[in-house]
Amino acid sequence: MSNLDLLHFEHLKLAVQAQYLKNHTPSHEDISKWKGIDIIYFQEDLRQIAKGNISEKTFYTYFKNVPATKLPRIDMLNLLSIYAGFVSWHDFRKNSGLQEILSEETLTQELQEDPKSKSAVKTGNGGIARTSFPEVSTEIEEKPVLQNTNTEYQPVNEIRPPFETYDTEQKPKRKSLKRYLLGFATLLLTLLVGYLGFGDKLFDKTYSYCFSDADRNAVIQNMLEIKVIKENESPIMYRIQPGECFNYSTKDKVLRMEISSPFYENLNVNRNLETAPLEENIELKPDDYKMAVYYFSKKDISGNPDEALSLIKQKRNELESRISDNAVIYQVYDSDLYGIETLDKQKYITLVTTPTTSLRNLSVIEMKREKGKIVSIKFKINEDEENN
16 A cells, blocks of 8 residues: 555545535535534435445544545445446546646646755865855746646446445454354264264164075075174074064174074074175074974874874874973963963873864974974964964
């Protein structure tokens, strides 16, 4: 910022004052003495002509101080220049006529200067003899001005770009900084709460295990029980419905499972989850002994009396040979009065060899075998289907 810029700004304030005085009569002609209602009317006129606005604080800062010690922002200079009839601040500096006035004043001052010449002659004895020369009167012929510059501000019809209403007052940065800090702190707190609440699930991986019959290559249609074993924790039991897969989410690196089924051999599964696939099919080997007991327990013995009697004998012989004499057998009921009943080997064989349609609804919940004999059976006959 140079003194010339400040001089142009003072010239611009005079141009703004002249523009306003064309259609208004304020309390004082001098713009630096305006206040109150004068400033309000000026702001309204500025909005209508230049499509912009300045605040009262800005007016006091730049119009009350004469002469100005600093320039306002360029957008305010452009706004005031448009109000005075120019396209922009640059256009005002170029075409306001101030440059020509300053050039003429400088030339006149230089020509009016009266130079005087003095010389000193040094004498032989060391003294100084002063000789005064007559003053020379220099007359400069005044040259006619080829072009008169009219410094009055004439309205200029220019195509003005649309200006949005804005305030040229410097906005305080402290509020913006506080707003940013508050927003950042809120975001950080939200992320922290989300991590504490859902941090474990964010890093979980879901593994899917499906099960098939190793001999028949078919999906297992019996209920499975899966125990997930973790170090220093009690096992977690999962029951998988027939035909469904087991989906397990964890962030652990190792997975240990014990898989059991009434008609399949128990299987222990250990997986290193760092290298294990997310989906896997596990084959279970059928326990033919258990399946045989189940088959003979449900085998239909209807038909003519001779054939039925022969089938009953066959079923009893098969079950007698496959079930241990000390087997523990439980029948589970869907009843509010009692839920389970204990049977011995002979009662169970008599139950499943008696011709009745209820055997079609028999389902084995659990069956255990030791040393080639069935030592435990837990079964259920669906009473609802039986009654139907």
